[in-house]
Amino acid sequence: LKTTKNHLRHVDSMSTLPSRAGKITGLNAVILGEALASEEDDLVFPNDEFVRQALVPSPKKYLEMYKRSIEDPAGFWSDVASQFYWKRRWAESVVSENFDVRNGSVKIEWFKGGITNICYNCLDRNVESGNADKIAIYWEPNEPGSQDSLTYSQLLQRVCQLANYLKDKGVRKGDAIVIYLPMLMELPIAMLACARIGAVHSVVFAGFSADSLAQRIVDCKPKVVITCNAVKRGSKVIPLKDIVDASLIESAKNGVSVDVCLTYENESAMKRESTKWQVGRDVWWQDVVPKYPTTCEVEWVDAEDPLFLLYTSGSTGKPKGVLHTTGGYMVYTATTFKYAFDYKPSDIYWCTADCGWITGHSYVTYGPMLNGATVVIFEGAPNYPDPGRSWDIVDKFKVTIFYTAPTLVRSLMRDGDEYVTRYSRKSLRVLGSVGEPINPSAWRWFFNVVGDSRCPISDTWWQTETGGFMITPLPGAWPQKPGSATFPFFGVQPVIVDEKGAEIEGECSGYLCVKSSWPGAFRTLYGDHERYETTYFKPFPGYYFSGDGCSRDKDGYYWLTGRVDDVINVSGHRIGTAEVESALVSHPQCAEAAVVGFEHEVKGQGIYAFVTLVDGVPYSEELRKSLILTVRNQIGAFAAPDKIHWAPGLPKTRSGKIMRRILRKIASRQLDELGDTSTLADPSVVEQLIELADR
Ligand code: ATP
Ligand code: MG
Numbered sequence: 279l280k281t282t283k284n285h286l287r288h289v290d291s292m293s294t295l296p297s298r299a300g301k302i303t304g305l306n307a308v309i310l311g312e313a314l315a316s317e318e319d320d321l322v323f324p325n326d327e328f329v330r331q332a333l334v335p336s337p338k339k340y341l342e343m344y345k346r347s348i349e350d351p352a353g354f355w356s357d358v359a360s361q362f363y364w365k366r367r368w369a370e371s372v373v374s375e376n377f378d379v380r381n382g383s384v385k386i387e388w389f390k391g392g393i394t395n396i397c398y399n400c401l402d403r404n405v406e407s408g409n410a411d412k413i414a415i416y417w418e419p420n421e422p423g424s425q426d427s428l429t430y431s432q433l434l435q436r437v438c439q440l441a442n443y444l445k446d447k448g449v450r451k452g453d454a455i456v457i458y459l460p461m462l463m464e465l466p467i468a469m470l471a472c473a474r475i476g477a478v479h480s481v482v483f484a485g486f487s488a489d490s491l492a493q494r495i496v497d498c499k500p501k502v503v504i505t506c507n508a509v510k511r512g513s514k515v516i517p518l519k520d521i522v523d524a525s526l527i528e529s530a531k532n533g534v535s536v537d538v539c540l541t542y543e544n545e546s547a548m549k550r551e552s553t554k555w556q557v558g559r560d561v562w563w564q565d566v567v568p569k570y571p572t573t574c575e576v577e578w579v580d581a582e583d584p585l586f587l588l589y590t591s592g593s594t595g596k597p598k599g600v601l602h603t604t605g606g607y608m609v610y611t612a613t614t615f616k617y618a619f620d621y622k623p624s625d626i627y628w629c630t631a632d633c634g635w636i637t638g639h640s641y642v643t644y645g646p647m648l649n650g651a652t653v654v655i656f657e658g659a660p661n662y663p664d665p666g667r668s669w670d671i672v673d674k675f676k677v678t679i680f681y682t683a684p685t686l687v688r689s690l691m692r693d694g695d696e697y698v699t700r701y702s703r704k705s706l707r708v709l710g711s712v713g714e715p716i717n718p719s720a721w722r723w724f725f726n727v728v729g730d731s732r733c734p735i736s737d738t739w740w741q742t743e744t745g746g747f748m749i750t751p752l753p754g755a756w757p758q759k760p761g762s763a764t765f766p767f768f769g770v771q772p773v774i775v776d777e778k779g780a781e782i783e784g785e786c787s788g789y790l791c792v793k794s795s796w797p798g799a800f801r802t803l804y805g806d807h808e809r810y811e812t813t814y815f816k817p818f819p820g821y822y823f824s825g826d827g828c829s830r831d832k833d834g835y836y837w838l839t840g841r842v843d844d845v846i847n848v849s850g851h852r853i854g855t856a857e858v859e860s861a862l863v864s865h866p867q868c869a870e871a872a873v874v875g876f877e878h879e880v881k882g883q884g885i886y887a888f889v890t891l892v893d894g895v896p897y898s899e900e901l902r903k904s905l906i907l908t909v910r911n912q913i914g915a916f917a918a919p920d921k922i923h924w925a926p927g928l929p930k931t932r933s934g935k936i937m938r939r940i941l942r943k944i945a946s947r948q949l950d951e952l953g954d955t956s957t958l959a960d961p962s963v964v965e966q967l968i969e970l971a972d973r
Pocket of ligand 1: 590596597598635636711712713714715716737738739740741742743763824825826838840841935
């Protein structure tokens with residue numbers, strides 16, 4: 279209770295408390311224009327027209343709702359949860375948790391005793407409430423020129439057919455199913471079919487190698503693997519079924535054999551005649567699934583029954599099997615989706631993330647469909663046939679909400695404005711970003727060029743572990759600061775702590791933690807509750823530790839500075855890598871930058887910057903100096919990079935995040951300690967970087 283009070287005091291200071299200088303600080307000051315008058319921060323205000331229609335149209339409204347969500351979480355979330363269908367209502371307590379390792383094992387429960395089904399709430403509920411003929415999915419294939427779609431009632435029928443097939447194969451509540459599919463409509467269909475019968479899906483991004491897939495199959499022992507024969511991404515055909523075959527041989531060696539491999543024939547990429555086949559195990563989706571009835575009884579489950587298992591993207595080491603349960607996740611993803619994107623029933627929503635990542639779980643499938651939204655799903659690559667493809671798709675489906683990652687924004691920015699301005703994009707009204715801190719220059723390009731300075735940007739900070747958004751703008755509610763994720767979502771109490779785990783108030787920077795649970799929190803790491811506690815709850819007892827560094831400015835805005843092990847200590851100055859990267863990327867000839875620390879005799883740690891240049895720009899001594907000067911001018915001499923390393927490409931995970939762990943090893947020339955590179959999208963960039971190390 280005491281900590282909640284402290285937190286609320288902070289909330290108050292966000293809005294009303296005068297500062298020492300006698301001026302009003304915080305969110306209200308920002309609105310009053312006080313902060314604007316005195317500070318260099320450039321605030322980006324939502325336009326009046328947007329504000330008039332916004333779900334949360336003012337800081338006052340936000341603070342009102344936020345305060346209630348913290349003071350009375352049970353009441354706040356019960357009200358939200360009541361909008362869904364529950365076969366039986368949850369127990370009176372709503373939430374029960376032990377968040378503090380010092381008091382025993384960590385345990386989180388929301389809506390325990392409540393009986394529901396998330397597939398029912400995504401589909402049947404929408405069909406029954408008048409949305410039967412509304413488009414649930416628009417599907418855009420790799421090759422431009424055609425499309426496909428499913429209404430809510432058609433989607434429900436497809437899901438039921440697959441659910442019936444799986445039941446027929448003996449799949450029961452609690453069984454695991456591995457899904458290894460590209461962005462076909464069959465991917466959300468498979469997820470929803472599992473949810474319908476209480477099976478636990480584990481989607482593995484269909485870009486992972488056979489070894490990575492095998493590792494996950496061995497870990498969760500699925501009854502069935504669902505895949506397709508091949509996929510075309512850009513001009514490249516990837517034979518997915520061959521990868522699955524290899525992974526199943528590998529899994530069998532480790533004692534896990536899978537009886538059924540349900541394979542969708544993705545005809546445009548590969549004909550079935552060319553697909554290798556193991557009779558008895560392999561089954562063509564198209565041969566069996568359509569024969570099953572289009573209705574299927576729902577398996578009613580407890581709110582705390584597992585919904586899915588998802589391995590994190592592996593930026594920092596061995597992937598962790600994050601487990602989410604049903605009820606809290608349902609309520610949380612639906613609510614965050616609605617408010618963070620200011621969702622209205624007329625919206626056409628496109629999230630470019632793959633369902634192989636948490637973003638595709640919470641904000642392609644569950645969050646939007648719980649709201650009855652129309653979702654665009656794109657099979658291909660955003661630069662095929664050219665870098666204008668995204669805007670072509672936006673115009674084609676009249677997309678209103680576009681949600682993507684900074685890595686894509688930066689790469690499109692590098693390709694030039696003309697690919698964007700060639701298209702109308704006038705349907706757009708909200709933009710979103712996730713995955714990494716978005717540097718202010720990319721933010722501004724996204725805002726000015728893509729959104730024609732009209733669309734608020736929801737820079738959503740969250741994690742596989744959190745299930746849904748944690749710190750995020752609510753479009754229209756307050757002015758934005760480019761590069762800041764702004765304020766906490768309802769029910770979330772972020773705190774910034776120092777090395778000793780003591781909470782720091784006001785303007786500060788440190789380790790980002792969360793105090794007490796929220797409905798979408800993960801409940802364990804599959805099969806390893808001890809690792810769950812060690813990784814997330816032991817570093818700062820009493821809190822959930824995110825692993826990210828963060829600062830809070832005088833107005834209460836939160837700024838993510840990257841993972842804490844990315845914070846560099848140069849002669850006693852704590853410098854977030856994100857800050858230096860952001861300065862580098864603001865240089866007109868720098869397309870992307872990744873900064874790491876390395877051991878430095880004098881300063882303790884030095885700054886080592888990998889830079890990718892804009893296409894066609896040659897690397898030169900002059901450019902090197904000018905890059906360093908840019909950082910000196912923007913941040914200060916103490917942050918000037920000691921070393922610039924030209925990087926035609928950067929090592930990235932398959933979800934597009936820079937893997938700094940490897941860059942640190944290159945920077946310190948510990949080349950025999952590069953570690954596991956199997957989750958890299960393109961392992962060959964590592965060799966290239968090593969070759970260029972001393973240029
Ligand atoms: P692993 O945990 O296996 O190392 P990962 O952390 O990259 O992988 P995710 O759960 O997909 O796996 O990513 C969450 C992380 O992404 C956050 O902890 C944060 O570092 C970063 N992130 C996500 N969104 C934002 C954002 N809007 N601003 C800043 N950072 C973000
Ligand atoms: Mg992580």
